[in-house]
Amino acid sequence: xVSPRGHYREESPQVANIELIRQSRDRSVPETGQGLQKGxxxxxxxxxxxxGGSGRIDAVxxxxxxxxPGDFVSIVGPSGCGKTTxxxxxxxxxxxxxxxxxxxxxxxxxMRKGRRVGFVFQxxxxxxxxxxxxxxxxxxxxxxxxxxxxxxxxxxxxxxxRALTTVGLEDFGHRLPRELSGGMQSRVALARxxxxxxxxxxxxxxxxALDELTRTEMALHLLSVWERVRTTVVFVTHHIQEAxxxxxxxxxxxxxxxxxxxxITIDLPRPRSLESRRHPLFGEIVEDLTLDFHLSGxx
Amino acid sequence: xxxxxxxxPKAQARNTDRSSxxxxxxxxxxxxxxxxxxxxxxALWEWAVVxxxxxxxxxxxxxxxxxxFSGESGDLxxxxxxxxxxxxxGYLIGNGIALVLAALxxxxxxxxxxxxxxxxxxxxxxxxxxxxxxxxxxxxxxxxIVAASALIxxxxxxxxGVEGFKAADTTMLELMRSLNASRTQVFQRVxxxxxxxxxxxxxxxxxxxxxxxxxxxxxxxxDAGLGFLTIQxxxxxxxxxxxxxxxxxxxxxxxxxxxxxxxxxxxLKWQTSS
Numbered sequence: 001x002v003s004p005r006g007h008y009r010e011e012s013p014q015v016a017n018i019e020l021i022r023q024s025r026d027r028s029v030p031e032t033g034q035g036l037q038k039g040x041x042x043x044x045x046x047x048x049x050x051x052g053g054s055g056r057i058d059a060v061x062x063x064x065x066x067x068x069p070g071d072f073v074s075i076v077g078p079s080g081c082g083k084t085t086x087x088x089x090x091x092x093x094x095x096x097x098x099x100x101x102x103x104x105x106x107x108x109x110x111m112r113k114g115r116r117v118g119f120v121f122q123x124x125x126x127x128x129x130x131x132x133x134x135x136x137x138x139x140x141x142x143x144x145x146x147x148x149x150x151x152x153x154x155x156x157x158x159x160x161x162r163a164l165t166t167v168g169l170e171d172f173g174h175r176l177p178r179e180l181s182g183g184m185q186s187r188v189a190l191a192r193x194x195x196x197x198x199x200x201x202x203x204x205x206x207x208x209a210l211d212e213l214t215r216t217e218m219a220l221h222l223l224s225v226w227e228r229v230r231t232t233v234v235f236v237t238h239h240i241q242e243a244x245x246x247x248x249x250x251x252x253x254x255x256x257x258x259x260x261x262x263x264i265t266i267d268l269p270r271p272r273s274l275e276s277r278r279h280p281l282f283g284e285i286v287e288d289l290t291l292d293f294h295l296s297g298x299x
Numbered sequence: 300x301x302x303x304x305x306x307x308p309k310a311q312a313r314n315t316d317r318s319s320x321x322x323x324x325x326x327x328x329x330x331x332x333x334x335x336x337x338x339x340x341x342a343l344w345e346w347a348v349v350x351x352x353x354x355x356x357x358x359x360x361x362x363x364x365x366x367x368f369s370g371e372s373g374d375l376x377x378x379x380x381x382x383x384x385x386x387x388x389g390y391l392i393g394n395g396i397a398l399v400l401a402a403l404x405x406x407x408x409x410x411x412x413x414x415x416x417x418x419x420x421x422x423x424x425x426x427x428x429x430x431x432x433x434x435x436x437x438x439x440x441x442x443x444i445v446a447a448s449a450l451i452x453x454x455x456x457x458x459x460g461v462e463g464f465k466a467a468d469t470t471m472l473e474l475m476r477s478l479n480a481s482r483t484q485v486f487q488r489v490x491x492x493x494x495x496x497x498x499x500x501x502x503x504x505x506x507x508x509x510x511x512x513x514x515x516x517x518x519x520x521x522d523a524g525l526g527f528l529t530i531q532x533x534x535x536x537x538x539x540x541x542x543x544x545x546x547x548x549x550x551x552x553x554x555x556x557x558x559x560x561x562x563x564x565x566x567l568k569w570q571t572s573s
Contacts, residue, residue: 093473112479119477125470129492129569142480142488176569 038104039199039232041067041090046099047257048085058257059085062099065251065260067232069104069199074235074243075251076293082258083236084122084204090234091117091202103200111199115143118193118231120203124185126177132188133173136160139196163191166225183214187221194229203235207242215239219246220274227271240289244268245276250285252292262292356538364546367539375528379547382525383555385441386513389448393512394505397453398498401460406486411461422454426512430519444516444524451512452505456498463497464490496570499563506556510548525551 048060060082067073075083088094090101092112101108103117111117126135134141140156152160164170167187177185186206193201207215219242226233226246237243243250244266252262266285268276276282341361347353348360355363368375404411426447433443467490475485517526525544532541 088473091477093476112477115479117477119474121470121474123470125468125474127471127488127492129495138488139478142475142478142484178569 039067039069039071040104041065041200041232041234042102042105043090044099044102046086046089046096046101048082048089048094049097049257060089060096061254061257061259063258063260064099065263067234067249070230070232071249072226072233072235072247073249073251074237074247075253076237076240076243076289077253077258077261078255078293079238081253081255083238083253086253086258087202087204087234087236090200091119093119115139115196116199118196118198118201120186120189120193120201120206122205122208124177124182124189126185126188126192128177130177131173132169132175132177132180133160133164135177135188136163136173136192136195138192143196159195160191163195166194166228167191167221181214182210183218186210186218190222190225194225194231197229198231200232200234203233205236205238207239208237215242216274222246223272240286240293241277244282244285244289245272250289252289264289356536359538359542364539364542368543371540371543375543375547378523378525378528378544379551381441381523382510382513382517382548383551385444385516385524386448386509386551387555388441388445389450389512390452390505390509392445393449393452393509394456394502396449397456397501398460401457402464402486402491404457405461405464405490406482418454418457421450426451426515427519430516433516434520439520441521443520444513447516448509448512451515452508455504455508456501459497459501460494463494466497467493495567499559499567502559503556503563506559507552510552510555514548 043063043065045062045064046060047058047062050057050059063086075086077083085094089096090103090108092101092108103111108117126132127138130138137152137157137160140152140160161170161173164173167190169184169187169191172180172184177188180188189206193203207218210218223246235243235246240250245268247266250262250264250266251260252264253259254261264285268279268281344358345361348358359367400410400414404414429450430443430447433446437443437446464486471489471493472485475489480488513524514526514529517524518530521527525548528544529541532538532544
């Protein structure tokens with residue numbers, strides 16, 4: 001489908017599902033470093049309701065979506081539309097009421113248990129009693145210890161150090177989280193999510209608590225990290241400019257119960273930077289999405 | 300060479316100056332005002348006893364209390380050590396059981412539902428009413444006093460512990476789920492560290508509680524200890540002895556409290572200092 005303005009493609013959710021994997025291979029979606037496709041997400045009529053009877057709340061309607069391996073998809077929508085709930089369904093933090101989620105052809109639960117799904121939350125969720133390095137080592141600690149505190153082997157600790165270098169915090173490993181700025185804390189959370197090398201990285205408004213400047217800085221940082229690691233990212237945000245700058249694809253959700261209203265492919269060239277904002281297409285998509293965003297909020 | 304030899308003592312002197320200035324500043328900020336109040340109160344007390352001719356059996360002069368310590372300190376130490384032993388044992392047993400039970404109650408709803416009514420009943424019983432029963436069970440040993448002390452500090456620690464274990468941040472729990480952490484790992488790595496501030500608050504409160512338990516226990520079933528001394532002082536209208544016992548209790552409770560605060564500062568060093 002072509003947008004009325006003819007500059008960028010807008011897919012109906014159904015068509016988008018079929019088209020996506022092909023697009024990702026021949027366009028801007030990167031291959032993984034090892035040449036293996038990984039992180040393909042498939043959801044089939046996934047919904048989530050809370051409570052029962054007259055007090056039942058339908059948070060997420062039926063959502064069927066496919067995300068190609070290594071893609072960067074943003075989900076935008078009005079507050080309370082079920083974006084976060086949907087992300088938690090993808091990561092098996094919540095169980096769907098109907099439908100199912102698959103990652104790389106396996107149930108989301110199996111992928112979570114195999115620690116193949118990374119999660120970055122709205123707040124950095126760092127353990128204040130652990131140093132930055134210990135926080136990033138946590139996924140390995142948990143994978144190894146089985147309830148007891150065992151030493152993490154050096155090869156894993158080297159991966160922790162590499163992750164800290166990737167997010168530019170190699171000199172802050174011994175610090176406590178409270179000694180870091182908000183932006184630095186977000187970077188630690190990103191390093192912790194990346195260190196087990198997940199197939200899918202789910203990010204729930206990770207920069208929402210940051211000021212505008214730091215937020216932009218973090219978005220650019222995420223871009224550069226993603227260019228290197230090429231893991232599949234599903235990024236929930238209510239910041240349209242951020243979504244357009246980062247993503248290959250933006251999914252707009254309706255008000256509760258959240259369903260997919262629009263699914264837009266962002267054809268901005270990569271690698272992207274702050275300069276990408278000057279691209280005529282950037283402004284056009286942002287303007288269109290902003291209008292749509294407000295309309296979806298009023299429906 | 301000459302300069303180097305002369306330079307080192309200068310640098311050392313500078314460091315000594317800096318650390319002594321730091322101690323002085325800490326003293327000014329934390330101790331100066333309380334100490335000034337103490338001096339003023341003692342001076343007023345001394346003056347009032349003389350000015351209003353208050354008899355010693357009603358209120359002795361601070362200087363008289365101070366003088367009365369000489370020659371009695373060995374005996375006082377014996378009684379203080381006994382009370383400290385009883386209170387400390389009660390403190391460790393009461394808090395230990397309370398924390399294990401709090402963890403079980405926070406982790407398993409069935410345990411909480413089954414035990415909470417009994418805990419409340421236990422709480423509502425006055426410790427003095429239970430004392431005769433404790434004597435029957437444990438005899439005239441230190442154990443009924445230890446039990447009284449343990450019972451009195453049990454409840455606040457249990458309530459704080461349950462609250463602390465349950466207060467873990469939901470997002471942290473979600474993070475642990477995303478990492479496929481086991482129940483034991485979630486408890487060890489999230490719930491327990493998260494409950495530490497609550498637990499230490501209870502441990503500080505129960506320093507005084509366990510002392511009260513031990514002293515009340517000694518009133519009923521002891522022939523030694525600071526509680527016993529206060530009863531004896533009362534019988535013989537020996538106000539000086541009463542004051543000596545009270546001061547010993549205060550010093551014991553304060554040192555113990557400070558010890559818990561020091562441990563708390565070390566364990567919770569990740570918290571922002573206030």
